[in-house]
Amino acid sequence: MRILYPFIAVLALVLIALVGANLPGGQALIGVVLPYVAFLIFLGGFVAKILGWAKSPVPFRIPTTCGQEKSLSWIPQNCIDNPSTRGGVVIRMILEIFLFRSLFRNTKTEIHDGPKLVYGSSKYLWLFGLLFHYCFLTIVIRHLRLFTTPVPFFVSVTEYLDGFFQVGLPVLYQTDIIFVLAITFLFLRRVIMPQVRYISLPADYFPLFLIMGIAITGILMRYFLRADIVSIKQLTMGLVTFSPSIKEGISSVFFIHLFLVCVLLAYFPFSKLMHLGGVFLSPTRNMTNNSRMVRHENPWNDPNIKPHSYAHYEDEFREFMVEAGLPVDKGLPPSADEDPAEK
Amino acid sequence: MADPKAAQLGVSVVKDPSLMTGAIPTKDWMDVPAIFKPGNYCYPAKAKMVEYHHFPNPREWTVESDDWKLDPNWKQIILEGMRERLMKFRSFKIFMDCCVRCGACADKCHFFLGTGDPKNMPVLRAELMRSIYRHDFTAAGKILGRLAGAREMDFGVLKEWFMYFYQCTECRRCSVFCPYGIDTAEITMMGRELLHLVSVNTNWILEPLANCNRTGNHLGLQPHTLKENTEYLLDDIESITGVRINPTFNRKGAEILFITPSADFFADPGIYTMMGYLLLFEHIGLDYTMSTYASEGGNFGLFTSNEMMKKINGKMYAEAKHLGVKWILGGECGHMWRVVHQYMDTMNGPADFLEEPISPITGTRFENAASTKMVHVSEFTADLIKNNKLKIDARRNDHRTVTFHDSCNPSRAMGMLEEPRYILKNVVNKFHEMPPNTIREQTFCCGSGTGLNTGEIMELRMRGGLPRANAVKHVKDKYGVNTLSCVCAIDRATLLALMDYWNPGVAVCGVSELVGNALVMDGEKERETGLRFEELAS
Ligand code: HEM
Ligand code: SF4
Ligand code: SF4
Numbered sequence: 001m002r003i004l005y006p007f008i009a010v011l012a013l014v015l016i017a018l019v020g021a022n023l024p025g026g027q028a029l030i031g032v033v034l035p036y037v038a039f040l041i042f043l044g045g046f047v048a049k050i051l052g053w054a055k056s057p058v059p060f061r062i063p064t065t066c067g068q069e070k071s072l073s074w075i076p077q078n079c080i081d082n083p084s085t086r087g088g089v090v091i092r093m094i095l096e097i098f099l100f101r102s103l104f105r106n107t108k109t110e111i112h113d114g115p116k117l118v119y120g121s122s123k124y125l126w127l128f129g130l131l132f133h134y135c136f137l138t139i140v141i142r143h144l145r146l147f148t149t150p151v152p153f154f155v156s157v158t159e160y161l162d163g164f165f166q167v168g169l170p171v172l173y174q175t176d177i178i179f180v181l182a183i184t185f186l187f188l189r190r191v192i193m194p195q196v197r198y199i200s201l202p203a204d205y206f207p208l209f210l211i212m213g214i215a216i217t218g219i220l221m222r223y224f225l226r227a228d229i230v231s232i233k234q235l236t237m238g239l240v241t242f243s244p245s246i247k248e249g250i251s252s253v254f255f256i257h258l259f260l261v262c263v264l265l266a267y268f269p270f271s272k273l274m275h276l277g278g279v280f281l282s283p284t285r286n287m288t289n290n291s292r293m294v295r296h297e298n299p300w301n302d303p304n305i306k307p308h309s310y311a312h313y314e315d316e317f318r319e320f321m322v323e324a325g326l327p328v329d330k331g332l333p334p335s336a337d338e339d340p341a342e343k
Numbered sequence: 344m345a346d347p348k349a350a351q352l353g354v355s356v357v358k359d360p361s362l363m364t365g366a367i368p369t370k371d372w373m374d375v376p377a378i379f380k381p382g383n384y385c386y387p388a389k390a391k392m393v394e395y396h397h398f399p400n401p402r403e404w405t406v407e408s409d410d411w412k413l414d415p416n417w418k419q420i421i422l423e424g425m426r427e428r429l430m431k432f433r434s435f436k437i438f439m440d441c442c443v444r445c446g447a448c449a450d451k452c453h454f455f456l457g458t459g460d461p462k463n464m465p466v467l468r469a470e471l472m473r474s475i476y477r478h479d480f481t482a483a484g485k486i487l488g489r490l491a492g493a494r495e496m497d498f499g500v501l502k503e504w505f506m507y508f509y510q511c512t513e514c515r516r517c518s519v520f521c522p523y524g525i526d527t528a529e530i531t532m533m534g535r536e537l538l539h540l541v542s543v544n545t546n547w548i549l550e551p552l553a554n555c556n557r558t559g560n561h562l563g564l565q566p567h568t569l570k571e572n573t574e575y576l577l578d579d580i581e582s583i584t585g586v587r588i589n590p591t592f593n594r595k596g597a598e599i600l601f602i603t604p605s606a607d608f609f610a611d612p613g614i615y616t617m618m619g620y621l622l623l624f625e626h627i628g629l630d631y632t633m634s635t636y637a638s639e640g641g642n643f644g645l646f647t648s649n650e651m652m653k654k655i656n657g658k659m660y661a662e663a664k665h666l667g668v669k670w671i672l673g674g675e676c677g678h679m680w681r682v683v684h685q686y687m688d689t690m691n692g693p694a695d696f697l698e699e700p701i702s703p704i705t706g707t708r709f710e711n712a713a714s715t716k717m718v719h720v721s722e723f724t725a726d727l728i729k730n731n732k733l734k735i736d737a738r739r740n741d742h743r744t745v746t747f748h749d750s751c752n753p754s755r756a757m758g759m760l761e762e763p764r765y766i767l768k769n770v771v772n773k774f775h776e777m778p779p780n781t782i783r784e785q786t787f788c789c790g791s792g793t794g795l796n797t798g799e800i801m802e803l804r805m806r807g808g809l810p811r812a813n814a815v816k817h818v819k820d821k822y823g824v825n826t827l828s829c830v831c832a833i834d835r836a837t838l839l840a841l842m843d844y845w846n847p848g849v850a851v852c853g854v855s856e857l858v859g860n861a862l863v864m865d866g867e868k869e870r871e872t873g874l875r876f877e878e879l880a881s
Contacts, residue, residue: 005490049440056433059649060686062756064518064526066784069758071711071722074729075765081784082758084711096522102447103522107780109450111363115353117456117813119780125445129522194367196446199466201492203483204444270483275523278441283434284524289758292715296689300431305650307657308556310665313636316557317566324567326635327593 006206010213017259021252030255031235032244038262045269050277059298061291064284084290093286097279100130128185135179138162146236176219183212207273210264217257227251349844352805361459372461373494377502379407385509385545385797392549393542400542417541418496422479424540428533435533438525439476442466448517453787454510457806462507465517465527471503472530505543508534512792514751519784536648548794552643555655559638560605566635572608576618585868588625597632598703600663603674604641604832612852613835615874616675619859626862627704627732637662640679641832646794653690656682660691670700671717675853677750677831684757688715705730721762721830724858728769734863737772739870741880743826744773746818749786750831763830763854770861775822781814791837805844812845819846826850828857
């Protein structure tokens with residue numbers, strides 16, 4: 001059910017798009033109205049989510065330290081995994097965001113007779129995760145060709161490098177293959193590994209199927225059905241210049257592709273895909289570990305919370321203290337004040 | 344393995360079908376109820392404890408019963424509490440939203456490794472809370488319900504929370520591996536705060552807290568008792584070393600206030616660590632005092648709520664001010680140092696009445712404690728050794744083959760990894776590290792932190808401690824390690840039980856005990872035994 005429902009949902013989306021593209025006015029709806037709406041939802045939702053997070057303060061300085069702290073001058077600090085300066089944090093974050101450093105630590109634990117626990121290295125998730133994300137990024141950059149004239153240099157370079165081996169006609173992009181492989185791996189991993197399978201929700205399969213749908217329709221268009229690129233670019237340029245127009249004869253696959261992308265955009269801010277934004281704000285990663293060097297302020301620190309006072313303590317135990325030869329502030333009064341008020 | 348129960352459990356963790364041993368549960372986790380039976384839960388707090396702390400709805404109740412005598416409004420209280428905390432803690436909000444359920448954290452938790460219970464995977468532990476968050480605080484959850492992984496708060500969920508937020512020791516190991524740094528310990532902390540709002544709490548946490556508030560320490564030692572206990576230790580020191588030490592309590596005008604967990608005054612083997620501190624301070628002629636009022640370094644408030652943590656911890660600065668010391672030196676304790684390092688200054692500071700700590704012996708300025716003005720005894724000792732201020736005879740520890748257990752908090756919430764190792768390498772001759780996946784930032788919890796070191800859940804603790812014990816066994820078999828050293832008072836209590844269970848014959852000690860044992864004191868007599876009256880190597 002957790003796998004089937006999201007699969008059916010994506011199939012349904014494909015069908016809707018297919019039918020829609022062939023109804024009168026449907027192409028304008030999917031090709032013009034929907035992209036604007038989806039983009040607005042994406043932008044608005046994204047910003048709202050980030051602002052929502054930012055609105056909550058970070059009351060305590062709670063980095064997860066993964067290396068030696070800064071302490072005595074002769075003990076080498078691990079400036080990246082346990083940063084005490086902004087610069088260290090920036091490097092830590094860059095490594096997290098561009099290289100998935102924490103995921104790189106991943107191990108797989110097995111339990112054998114004995115009992116004996118064995119920790120094996122396990123870098124597949126890291127590898128395929130990284131491939132998946134970089135391919136995604138490359139594909140997004142390549143798509144900028146559709147929204148710009150002239151096409152910026154970095155887009156052309158990306159295209160050139162991606163098709164470096166000059167195989168096939170049209171030139172085969174390596175990212176297309178790797179992307180499909182990587183996402184298939186992520187899917188299979190979810191289905192096959194018992195632990196991951198057990199924790200997976202429909203909301204984990206849905207984006208996978210959706211993205212797979214986008215990739216498949218994209219690949220169909222490029223390599224097999226040969227969509228009319230000129231008309232498509234006219235449409236996309238129209239969108240960015242706010243003078244959209246749709247030519248006749250664009251194939252239905254394109255509308256399915258576009259429809260799924262719009263769904264992804266609109267879905268993004270309300271889903272786990274927001275990890276994109278969250279990773280930047282994660283307090284265990286983006287804070288310096290300098291809480292003993294510099295005082296961190298908590299905006300809602302309550303000044304009324306006070307410890308049980310020494311005076312009360314001495315009042316309760318004064319006799320014992322005097323008898324035991326411990327110093328006291330007040331000394332024993334003739335009639336000891338019997339007030340064991342606690343608080 | 345001498346203990347037949349241990350042998351049995353050793354087979355059970357490997358053979359019993361569980362998610363850890365490859366058996367896939369047939370039911371969706373949302374459909375598996377939490378069932379309490381003797382041994383899998385901590386006893387609830389007594390009504391008078393709840394009352395003492397002014398928590399709501401004091402009552403006697405039993406965990407196994409289906410009537411927890413909750414406030415009729417309990418659901419609303421929890422949801423309101425959640426709303427409030429989402430506004431107060433960015434960590435909570437982000438961790439509720441960002442998990443991709445990649446499962447990288449799943450097999451990193453010692454409780455999952457030892458129990459194979461799916462809900463002990465950090466990600467599922469967090470989902471217990473996230474499912475409620477989705478239902479009440481997100482659009483998708485409100486509309487799609489269970490399809491979006493959302494579910495309504497009900498008594499079954501509350502039971503799950505009580506079960507699994509008390510099978511997490513807030514050790515942060517999961518957080519090291521998560522690509523977004525999601526720290527399940529934060530979520531557990533929030534979960535426990537929420538449970539306290541409806542007074543679903545455990546006696547093993549609230550009673551020490553009550554003691555701590557009134558007498559200054561968790562054990563409830565009154566001032567004269569504390570002093571008396573110290574006298575016994577001083578007598579022992581005298582008969583072992585021939586040196587009489589006269590430390591002071593509550594002395595105004597001392598340069599340094601020394602605060603350590605109260606277990607070090609009272610409980611075996613913490614007392615030997617205490618003897619180590621006393622010998623060290625005597626050896627260097629430190630001008631220090633201890634306090635009977637602030638006689639607890641530990642802070643069970645950390646396991647309760649941020650307010651309670653603040654209240655309990657306030658005594659450290661209050662006493663430092665009252666006595667007029669220059670700075671504070673802190674003893675060996677894991678969660679104490681989480682609080683001191685990451686929370687104290689923020690909660691109880693600024694400590695502008697203290698001075699930036701400078702070692703009176705070496706002149707070293709502890710710049711890393713410039714604001715909080717509290718230094719860890721391992722940092723302090725490492726500096727002394729580096730500057731050749733200690734006369735050490737490491738051969739006195741030759742009867743010990745030592746390994747070091749990094750406690751969760753000093754390693755993952757502070758990063759004090761090298762200081763204790765440097766000390767150890769100077770005071771013992773035979774030192775061996777456990778495997779790399781089980782030390783430093785990847786260290787495994789003792790399995791009984793955060794107020795779980797209570798007798799009624801012994802099997803659970805032994806399961807949770809299995810990964811740690813297993814790594815010790817590895818070096819025991821390989822190098823003949825017979826001593827597990829650590830810088831944590833909870834560890835000194837819990838590892839003792841853990842070793843007796845899984846690795847009989849391995850002793851547990853604080854690093855400072857080994858220091859004290861190796862120190863060549865002025866005017867000492869020839870040592871015939873170690874600080875435990877144990878025989879030395881011939
Ligand atoms: C910047 C740091 C990022 C990190 C560390 C990161 C990490 C991850 C990880 C570990 C997964 C889990 C793979 C799995 O589900 O098994 C994932 C999934 C995913 N990420 Fe990212 N990601 C990042 C940024 C992004 C960005 C910029 C996007 C933009 C679209 C993105 C899109 C996705 C998508 C669509 C998935 C879904 C795959 C799935 O559901 O399994 N991520 N990410
Ligand atoms: S490692 Fe982090 S993102 Fe992955 S399942 Fe665990 S908490 Fe979620
Ligand atoms: S903090 Fe520690 S005990 Fe808690 S879920 Fe994470 S690994 Fe397990």
